[in-house]
Amino acid sequence: MAVQISPSILSADFSRLAEEAKAVEGADWLHVDVMDNHFVPNLTLGVPVVESLSRATDTPLDCHLMIEDPDRWAPQYVEAGAGSVTFHVEAAAAPVRLAREIRAKGARASMALKPATPIEPYEDLLPELDMLLIMTVEPGFGGQAFLDIMLPKIRRTRELISKHGLELWLQVDGGVSDATIERCAEAGADVFVAGSAVYGAQDPAQAVRALRGKAQQ
Ligand code: DX5
Ligand code: ZN
Secondary structure (H helix, E strand, C coil): CCCEEEEEHHHCCHHHHHHHHHCCECECCEEEEEEECCCCCCECCCHHHHHHHHHHCCCCEEEEEECCCHHHHHHHHHHCCCCEEEEECCCCCCHHHHHHHHHHCCCEEEEEECCCCCCHHHHHHHHHCCEEEEECCCCCCCCCCCCHHHHHHHHHHHHHHHHCCCCCEEEEECCCCCCCHHHHHHHCCCEEEECHHHHCCCCHHHHHHHHHHHHHC
C-alpha cells in the first residue's frame, strides 16, 4: 500500500489560501473540508472557493463534503476541479447513484462514515468506490483528539477490502498526527488527512514529510 498524505486546509489561514496550498506542495492531495452548518455545526466554504483553489495549486483537491443533500451538490465539486469527492453516507439519499455520477464526471468517488456508522451494512457498495473515509473524530472541527476506538473499524474495513480484492483506498481523518499515524497505518489506512498537525507546524512541508515517514515504517 502506498502511503498518501492529504493536509487539511481547515487548519490553514483562510485569508491566504493560495499561499497555504503552496506551503504543502509535495503532499499527494489537498484536503478541503466543505461544511454547511446543517450536517455539522460549522460553516466553511463552497464551490467558488474550490474553483479558485484548484487554479491556485497543482496539488489535486480532495473535497470532503460534510453537507446535507450531497446527491444534489457533489457533482458541482467535480466540475469545480476536485480530483476526489467524498460524501457522507449518513447524508446521501442514493449513495450508489451518487458514486457513479462522481466517477462519470471524472473524479474519484469516496464515501465517509462518522464514528458511530458501521462499515458492515455497506460491504456490497465498496466496488462502487475509489476511497472510503473513516472519521476518527466527530466531523465539524479541526484539532480534536483522535478516537482510538475507531481502530477496530479501520482493521475490519481493510479486511473487507482485501477479501474482495479491491483497489479502494482507506482514508482516516481527525486527530492524525505524529503520535497517532503509526496506529492508523498499522490498522490498514493508507491515506492520511492531517490539519493541525501540518498547518500548526513551523514548516508544513516538513510536517508532511515527517508524517509520511512515520506512516511508512
Ligand atoms: C474535521 C475535518 C478534518 C479536520 C481534521 O471534521 O473533516 O479534515 O480538518 O483536522 P485535524 O487533523 O486537526 O484533526
Ligand atoms: Zn475532512
